[in-house]
Amino acid sequence: MAKKIAVLPGDGIGPEIVAEALKILSFLNTDMNLDLVFENALIGGAAYDAFGTPLPQITLNLCKNADAVLLGAVGGPKWEPLPHAVRPERGLLSIRSELNLFSNLRPAILCPQLVDASTLKPEVVSGLDIMIVRELTGGIYFGQPRGIRLLENGEQQGYNTLVYSESEIRRIAHSAFKTAQKRHKKLCSVDKANVLEVTELWRNVMTEVGKDYPDVQLTHMYVDNAAMQLVRAPKQFDVIVTTNMFGDILSDIAAMLTGSIGMLPSASLDASGKGMYEPIHGSAPDIAGKGIANPLATILSVAMMLRYTFNQPAAADRIEQAVNAALDAQVRTADIHSEGMVKVSTSEMGDTVLDAL
Amino acid sequence: MAKKIAVLPGDGIGPEIVAEALKILSFLNTDMNLDLVFENALIGGAAYDAFGTPLPQITLNLCKNADAVLLGAVGGPKWEPLPHAVRPERGLLSIRSELNLFSNLRPAILCPQLVDASTLKPEVVSGLDIMIVRELTGGIYFGQPRGIRLLENGEQQGYNTLVYSESEIRRIAHSAFKTAQKRHKKLCSVDKANVLEVTELWRNVMTEVGKDYPDVQLTHMYVDNAAMQLVRAPKQFDVIVTTNMFGDILSDIAAMLTGSIGMLPSASLDASGKGMYEPIHGSAPDIAGKGIANPLATILSVAMMLRYTFNQPAAADRIEQAVNAALDAQVRTADIHSEGMVKVSTSEMGDTVLDAL
Ligand SMILES: CC(C)[C@H](C(=O)O)[C@@H](O)C(=O)O
Ligand SMILES: CC(C)[C@H](C(=O)O)[C@@H](O)C(=O)O
Numbered sequence: 001m002a003k004k005i006a007v008l009p010g011d012g013i014g015p016e017i018v019a020e021a022l023k024i025l026s027f028l029n030t031d032m033n034l035d036l037v038f039e040n041a042l043i044g045g046a047a048y049d050a051f052g053t054p055l056p057q058i059t060l061n062l063c064k065n066a067d068a069v070l071l072g073a074v075g076g077p078k079w080e081p082l083p084h085a086v087r088p089e090r091g092l093l094s095i096r097s098e099l100n101l102f103s104n105l106r107p108a109i110l111c112p113q114l115v116d117a118s119t120l121k122p123e124v125v126s127g128l129d130i131m132i133v134r135e136l137t138g139g140i141y142f143g144q145p146r147g148i149r150l151l152e153n154g155e156q157q158g159y160n161t162l163v164y165s166e167s168e169i170r171r172i173a174h175s176a177f178k179t180a181q182k183r184h185k186k187l188c189s190v191d192k193a194n195v196l197e198v199t200e201l202w203r204n205v206m207t208e209v210g211k212d213y214p215d216v217q218l219t220h221m222y223v224d225n226a227a228m229q230l231v232r233a234p235k236q237f238d239v240i241v242t243t244n245m246f247g248d249i250l251s252d253i254a255a256m257l258t259g260s261i262g263m264l265p266s267a268s269l270d271a272s273g274k275g276m277y278e279p280i281h282g283s284a285p286d287i288a289g290k291g292i293a294n295p296l297a298t299i300l301s302v303a304m305m306l307r308y309t310f311n312q313p314a315a316a317d318r319i320e321q322a323v324n325a326a327l328d329a330q331v332r333t334a335d336i337h338s339e340g341m342v343k344v345s346t347s348e349m350g351d352t353v354l355d356a357l
Numbered sequence: 358m359a360k361k362i363a364v365l366p367g368d369g370i371g372p373e374i375v376a377e378a379l380k381i382l383s384f385l386n387t388d389m390n391l392d393l394v395f396e397n398a399l400i401g402g403a404a405y406d407a408f409g410t411p412l413p414q415i416t417l418n419l420c421k422n423a424d425a426v427l428l429g430a431v432g433g434p435k436w437e438p439l440p441h442a443v444r445p446e447r448g449l450l451s452i453r454s455e456l457n458l459f460s461n462l463r464p465a466i467l468c469p470q471l472v473d474a475s476t477l478k479p480e481v482v483s484g485l486d487i488m489i490v491r492e493l494t495g496g497i498y499f500g501q502p503r504g505i506r507l508l509e510n511g512e513q514q515g516y517n518t519l520v521y522s523e524s525e526i527r528r529i530a531h532s533a534f535k536t537a538q539k540r541h542k543k544l545c546s547v548d549k550a551n552v553l554e555v556t557e558l559w560r561n562v563m564t565e566v567g568k569d570y571p572d573v574q575l576t577h578m579y580v581d582n583a584a585m586q587l588v589r590a591p592k593q594f595d596v597i598v599t600t601n602m603f604g605d606i607l608s609d610i611a612a613m614l615t616g617s618i619g620m621l622p623s624a625s626l627d628a629s630g631k632g633m634y635e636p637i638h639g640s641a642p643d644i645a646g647k648g649i650a651n652p653l654a655t656i657l658s659v660a661m662m663l664r665y666t667f668n669q670p671a672a673a674d675r676i677e678q679a680v681n682a683a684l685d686a687q688v689r690t691a692d693i694h695s696e697g698m699v700k701v702s703t704s705e706m707g708d709t710v711l712d713a714l
Pocket of ligand 1: 089248551581
């Protein structure tokens with residue numbers, strides 16, 4: 001039976017970069033008989049403009065019935081004045097939660113061709129290949145109670161709850177250990193167990209689950225130190241697993257170490273391997289519509305989709321090799337351009353990858 | 358009347374580095390008639406070993422009656438197996454809270470002599486001079502309710518509360534705006550207002566307080582982006598103000614950008630300017646007792662004390678210039694040593710600074 005992919009271009013540069021990723025995926029679909037079908041829907045600001053909500057029921061239904069979701073990006077200044085409940089980001093948070101996409105895989109890989117793009121010294125980052133496993137449907141992002149209340153003395157008080165149950169920690173732990181098993185078998189769990197009770201439980205559960213994976217070396221690190229170590233000596237890490245909020249911060253640091261966030265894909269998976277795939281960069285409203293955005297992060301997100309949801313490692317490898325070939329051909333979009341390279345548009349970059357296939 | 362300084366050497370390298378800082382302070386005390394008196398007390402693991410608690414009442418009383426506190430560092434593997442309530446870190450958290458030291462100033466300054474110590478490229482960090490203002494007595498560090506409970510289904514659940522009231526945000530805002538006024542008049546408030554209601558309130562109060570400081574340019578940034586920008590282009594920042602937890606992480610990133618955390622002091626102030634002063638680095642148990650620790654962060658913490666609590670800018674300047682002179686003389690402790698420099702011990706470094714005075 002055909003596998004269905006829900007395609008959500010979203011806002012800003014989203015539609016442009018998703019179009020290039022679909023070029024690649026359509027080609028492989030035919031070339032390798034992957035039997036994939038595509039269906040588009042609106043999310044984020046685009047969905048708000050059409051339906052008054054960033055995640056319309058029709059989009060959610062499509063995603064629930066799909067085998068995988070390909071997302072561009074959401075958000076932009078146009079929707080910033082809106083109340084929180086209907087802001088584009090809410091669409092993203094809701095879909096993560098509704099589809100139970102608790103395991104967010106964020107690789108930070110430095111392409112050798114782009115080592116100069118990093119603000120870090122080449123010897124510190126060359127060969128960098130870290131995977132951050134971020135818990136995505138729990139923690140302070142979703143914890144109750146939350147809100148802003150009026151105190152008796154007349155002043156306002158804001159509050160949010162950071163909460164994790166054993167089972168939530170256990171499932172992300174298994175996901176992280178399995179990821180580490182397929183890599184260099186080193187897992188660093190990041191918490192703030194010296195201050196936060198909830199991450200004391202996190203540390204205990206990680207240690208307990210670790211007994212099922214004797215081949216993986218588990219270490220623990222406080223989040224402040226982890227942030228520091230990512231800047232000091234990032235290559236000490238293989239896989240990092242952490243909470244939703246810490247993962248938001250650490251994965252952005254790790255991404256920035258590579259100097260080219262236009263290159264980095266991500267996967268958000270549920271327990272069955274169904275997933276949503278998206279570039280880690282945002283909707284870049286300032287360059288939207290100009291045809292100059294870098295489509296490689298989205299193209300590499302499609303490779304992750306083929307690998308993780310559709311179990312097609314050969315197809316994924318082909319995409320990754322084609323991206324590599326495009327970089328070797330010295331073709332660059334504006335964000336990764338440097339002297340002596342050929343500056344190309346979004347669609348020219350997509351075509352170069354397609355040709356390399 | 359004499360001003361009293363409570364001296365808490367703490368654990369690990371704490372006693373060694375505090376001894377050097379006191380050399381400097383005692384000299385200036387005589388030389389400039391500062392009329393300072395000193396009294397020692399135990400904190401952290403050392404206090405636990407003697408009294409069974411990391412913050413004995415006698416230490417707390419001394420600190421409450423003092424005009425300023427000079428702290429070395431706390432903690433070490435010896436005390437890690439202890440229950441949380443009596444771990445060395447608890448002593449630190451309790452003293453911050455008991456003395457109402459809500460405003461934590463953490464400068465990240467790159468000494469020109471040490472630019473090569475950074476893992477970042479020289480052009481990205483040379484001239485770096487950021488001040489992070491971290492809220493220190495509220496937020497998720499102290500929020501109630503907190504703990505680990507048993508759910509009805511038999512599994513454990515950990516929870517912590519991130520909470521700020523308007524008045525807590527307002528006082529740290531004033532502290533940050535005043536700090537910015539004395540510097541380059543740029544303040545960046547870091548939050549996660551797109552996800553956390555409590556930081557929506559944070560953002561609103563910052564904006565409101567900003568009206569009292571029309572000469573300061575206020576911007577807002579999400580924490581994930583701020584972490585990224587610190588790696589990408591740290592010199593865009595002048596003063597950053599943020600919550601306790603975000604400040605813990607961001608100040609460690611900022612510190613690591615300089616590549617020499619053995620150089621960085623900090624101040625934790627209450628509303629009246631009374632403060633606790635300490636190096637931002639830890640107790641470094643691995644090198645404790647070897648006489649090789651870098652005392653400069655603690656010496657520079659004394660300079661901050663003279664500036665912020667005792668209103669002695671001339672004395673503070675003298676210390677900072679003497680440290681600069683020691684670096685110019687190519688004298689280095691092991692942590693900042695590089696080829697061609699003279700490697701010195703903790704006390705030799707202290708003496709070099711003293712000579713320069
Ligand atoms: C847009 C925002 C809600 C989101 C998050 O905080 O998770 C983003 O920063 C991310 O990391 O995907
Ligand atoms: C030791 C620890 C409790 C402390 C903190 O988290 O505040 C430390 O990391 C710091 O930044 O001073």
